[in-house]
Amino acid sequence: MCGIVGYIGTKEAQGILLEGLSKLEYRGYDSAGLAVYNGETIGVRKAKGRLSNLEDKLAVHSLPGQLGIGHTRWATHGKPSDENSHPHVDNAGRFAVVHNGIIENYLELKEELIASGHQFTSETDTEVIAKLLAELWNGDLVSTVQQVVSRLEGAYALGIISEYEPDKLVAVRLASPLVVGVGEGENFVASDIPAILKHTRNVYILEDGEMAVLTADKVTLMKVDGTPVQRETMRVNWDIATAEKGGYDHFMLKEIHEQPKAIRDTLASRTKNGLVDLSKEISLSKEEIQNIEKIHFVACGTAYHAGMVGKYVFEELARIPVECDVASEYRYRNPIITERTLVIVVSQSGETADTLAALREAKKQGARVVAITNVVGSSVAREADDVIITWAGPEIAVASTKAYTSQLIAIYLLGVYFAQVRGHKSAAELQEIVTHLQELPGKAEQVLKLEKSIESFARSIAKHQNLFFLGRGLDFAVALEGSLKLKEISYIHSEAYAAGELKHGTLALIEENIPVISLATQKSVYDKMVSNIQEVKARGAHILGLAVEGDTELRKSVDEVIRIPATIDLLTPVLAVIPLQLIAYYACVERGYDVDKPRNLAKSVTVE
């Protein structure tokens, strides 16, 4: 996963490209680079590390010119380094390329190109593209690019310039996102809209297998085989200011605090008179909903944890058997899909490569697909049969918070909607759930008021290298998410366990004073959970218990307790996760790491 930008026009490219990259750092930030054509040759500057390192280099040796491409990298092939940074060039320096994605057959191509005399300077898969451009050069840039692309296997978005035709910028998309911005006397390409929003609000969103040829005055779209493509530009109405930190120290903390609003917005206009109405979003007929035989939740990371809650929701409310799969596993395990299978994919960005590929596989095999995503117009949203948008707003911090709770709300809404049709629960029972759903934004605000005491616990565990989360049932699903948050930003090796499973091996790791965060919010397994807490207590663990308001029992078995407002068991995950997000946040702050940009991770994972 990486971010790419490109500019062609009459202004100096360098500043425009750098500013664009700064808006794409959420896609990767372990190194960056620019290539700009100066009227005679292509100059290249690259630097390992944050974008500021590149800016420092350019402050000394700038790159003049009005045609250029830029890149901010998240390493896949080859470690972050100057050499592995993009753009990559051929040996004569006549072609430069930036790339997002993976070229799967690069080893084979590399051997072939080495045999033809090309010399490689990086460990990347990308460099073969630059060399191939030189190798296959036929006097016409567009046609050469088409030939190069025909040799590539994998997923990619490309931006290409050449000394030979310095009036052109060529962009290609296969499975990695790419947009073209249309200006006046200038045009742009970028991995995402914010990178070009300062310059234009008129964009084309490239689809798979399409390419764009930009001159300063014109944008021509075509398929990679040359077939012309006609499309209207789309007008973007977003406000850049929504992406500001709003007074918080970090985007993550801001986004944690935005959860009451995100929950409220995601619920809004979808419930009335105690009923859920998704008929505008879900095109499935009542009969089709009745006929669903099984549901597959497919997602990655945090969204996968939302899917785990979904398993309980749909099995409980609609009595439909649910499997919940990690997307990267699902697509390769030959899942059993029939036309009565509903696949629900969950992805904040809507561009998660594994999830998108799973969606395509499921559709190919005849499944109906519903997407839950935070990004209108994202690949997942476009390709699913139906979409439920989570109205969480842009999420900038790499560690997802408000997207998760909004995904849960979307899942509850869909679950109740199906339950209304399938009739396994009475109208009164479902109305009660809707009432409780509507109380969640207010209760989430109450949880946020516990911030000070949570901060104090979080700072106390920051010195540990290992800890555990325990829970049963829905608490286990939430424990997994809390544990992931902590790993992502604090780098503490945390692991979540189904509390009853711990004694089948992992209990061996429990030693004196190790912190164990134990969730005990589920009434149906409360006593069993307390027994499991005793097991770790007996081995000397230091236990934080997460209980529901009014619970005076748990305090007797744990060292510290946090109590969240009461709701029904099924909806508790929305409230229970918030203290865990805050624990991760403050543990990270205490350890002094970069909250919003954890090492090795990118916001939206658009490679497999």
Next chain:
Amino acid sequence: MCGIVGYIGTKEAQGILLEGLSKLEYRGYDSAGLAVYNGETIGVRKAKGRLSNLEDKLAVHSLPGQLGIGHTRWATHGKPSDENSHPHVDNAGRFAVVHNGIIENYLELKEELIASGHQFTSETDTEVIAKLLAELWNGDLVSTVQQVVSRLEGAYALGIISEYEPDKLVAVRLASPLVVGVGEGENFVASDIPAILKHTRNVYILEDGEMAVLTADKVTLMKVDGTPVQRETMRVNWDIATAEKGGYDHFMLKEIHEQPKAIRDTLASRTKNGLVDLSKEISLSKEEIQNIEKIHFVACGTAYHAGMVGKYVFEELARIPVECDVASEYRYRNPIITERTLVIVVSQSGETADTLAALREAKKQGARVVAITNVVGSSVAREADDVIITWAGPEIAVASTKAYTSQLIAIYLLGVYFAQVRGHKSAAELQEIVTHLQELPGKAEQVLKLEKSIESFARSIAKHQNLFFLGRGLDFAVALEGSLKLKEISYIHSEAYAAGELKHGTLALIEENIPVISLATQKSVYDKMVSNIQEVKARGAHILGLAVEGDTELRKSVDEVIRIPATIDLLTPVLAVIPLQLIAYYACVERGYDVDKPRNLAKSVTVE
């Protein structure tokens, strides 16, 4: 598998026999018994359960005398009970016999003996031997034993005494181990050396088809047809602790090395002519197998990881959708069960409390239940509708090894058996799988030859507190098991990840030099796996790759590589897990912990 001992001399036999049995409990411990000649008659005491139960009985009613035999049982034919315990006697009580092994033609002999007026009190195969001794008695013990043996088919070791010739103890060996200990004025027989090592270090090791006739002063060896055998005694230099473990330092290492035999025994007699035949064990009719709509695997710990392999096996071979659940979660999550649901529970001991409770819940809701267990007559075996026994023999080390690989074999057998009925695969494809199954014992032996290089890797990682296992598909299931082994005994915080999921958060924990054990044995996801390996390599991880013989590619992406013999993807887990077991073992040894009894854990978890 059972343990037998015998004594003839001038000391009281009871104490010597009991002490001998205590050294043989690793061979079985579900019931025990003694028979001692008191100068007039043979007295017998037997008790279900651990040896201490028998000792309690003997404390009240002892067995005086200087000639006796003893037995500690691991049930095969007939559940553990007082009646089924050995020794067995004829109706007049003149002969007593202890037996290790299986008499294959016992049903036929039993009918014949019943017709002759003998009354049977047990469900065992052994009892026919006692009755046959009485039936064929010809006035000479040695010659009578030879006649009895000529009627027996199967594998056995026997110890026999008789009131008629109380100066003799007769021992016979066919395919089950038996040693004779030579003392001064006393002699001994036993299944294994540790049982007699306190009394003598001079032993004969009986060979197949041999018998020994012991008096207090003399040992005579012969073939079962009477041909004399001349052999020198062997001098044993082991200490008792080593001897108990068959020369290995720990039971876990011994059990890792017993896997080729456990696999072979679990396969034996269940395959013929390229077909799997479980019709004696599985009472489901063809129609019932056809009608299965879904399968739930339910288990804990290592057995749960076997169930995860089961998901692939049944979805792939029989196209039945499978859910795999942790037992402690399953029973409380209100699973959707119909009468067309098959629940497969897996438990080494057959007494795992969570698994047993889940079995009962499933039966209550109308599911059919098949159990895979290592213990005949265990609670799980008794309560399930059908049982497949894994013939791994008693597993003593807390960290399960041979039970896991045997469970896999049972799962493959059942999967192929279902596939034969359901017809999703051709007969030729299934036969090929059976052929590959039969090659596994030999290939497992080859894996064990890699021990030295695995040991060296394991010792090198022992200083780390954290590490990761990665795999995709079946490799992920094996990675989970490898990771659990390491946690259980070395207390390294190890975690297994689906390789494609790592970048969705946990990649943040990958830092310079952290060990990552990466499994790349599955052809279908090999390229994707290599890409994931590049991702962790780029972050500085030290990578051990697990590949299949003939793979020369992986070495380029990893720091060290171990290659296991090639088989089909589906069966690879049986071989892939063995190096991971050895890594856990040697990492534990290097760290100086107690391999066989890790802290906080018990062998069989009979509490929730």
